[in-house]
Amino acid sequence: QSVLTQPPSASGTPGQRVTISCSGSSSNIGSNSVYWYQHLPGTAPKLLIYRNNQRPSGVPDRISGSKSGTSASLAISGLRSEDEADYYCAVWDDSLSGSWVFGGGTKVTVL
Amino acid sequence: QVQLQQSGPGLVKPSETLSLTCTVSGGSINSYYWAWIRQPPGRGLEWIGHIYDSGITYYNSSLKSRVTISVDTSKKQFSLRLRSVTAADTAVYYCAAKVVTVGYGFDPWGQGSLVTVSS
Numbered sequence: 694q695s696v697l698t699q700p701p702s703a704s705g706t707p708g709q710r711v712t713i714s715c716s717g718s719s720s721n722i723g724s725n726s727v728y729w730y731q732h733l734p735g736t737a738p739k740l741l742i743y744r745n746n747q748r749p750s751g752v753p754d755r756i757s758g759s760k761s762g763t764s765a766s767l768a769i770s771g772l773r774s775e776d777e778a779d780y781y782c783a784v785w786d787d788s789l790s791g792s793w794v795f796g797g798g799t800k801v802t803v804l
Numbered sequence: 805q806v807q808l809q810q811s812g813p814g815l816v817k818p819s820e821t822l823s824l825t826c827t828v829s830g831g832s833i834n835s836y837y838w839a840w841i842r843q844p845p846g847r848g849l850e851w852i853g854h855i856y857d858s859g860i861t862y863y864n865s866s867l868k869s870r871v872t873i874s875v876d877t878s879k880k881q882f883s884l885r886l887r888s889v890t891a892a893d894t895a896v897y898y899c900a901a902k903v904v905t906v907g908y909g910f911d912p913w914g915q916g917s918l919v920t921v922s923s
Contacts, residue, residue, distance in 0.1 A: 695848065726906070737898060737915060739913075742909075744907045744908075783851075790862070792865065
């Protein structure tokens, strides 16, 4: 059971907008920056969003992140076939001695 | 541009020790901290722990009693040792770098190493 809760799946047709939620608590999302990673099978995870809503260079602006309170979300607009992947939220959790925690992951399917 | 290259055996016997090494190239080892993250088959990502170039470590509490992460700054390498492994430790293991400054994510990652625990 992950500390961060994500829906197991999401889907959309090409061109649509898909949103993935990530729910946490005051000790993690409520206190620290949220990160999002894209993971394609057989490859290393790729950083998509840092500091809640910042995109590293090379990540298209149709990818966006937001945070409010103890929840965060990732939005993919203009859905493309290459967006089909697993997406994970991650955040530092201040409880106990501190730890990085990941959401359970959301599989995005392009129909 | 920092790059990470992982190495280590892909098969470990139950009760033995899993050992992986990650070699850093193209960047300064003291601008980052260095992490190990794994993904068991069919499951999500799990942070194992991380280490600063000073040697300070943070570990996942569920693995803390069995894990050691170390760093050799002269070789620009950091390593993972996981003792007393069982089939539940079968996973793809990734090394990853994170800029020390708060607000940056794990980037880049190593290529991943599938480690199977089996006799």
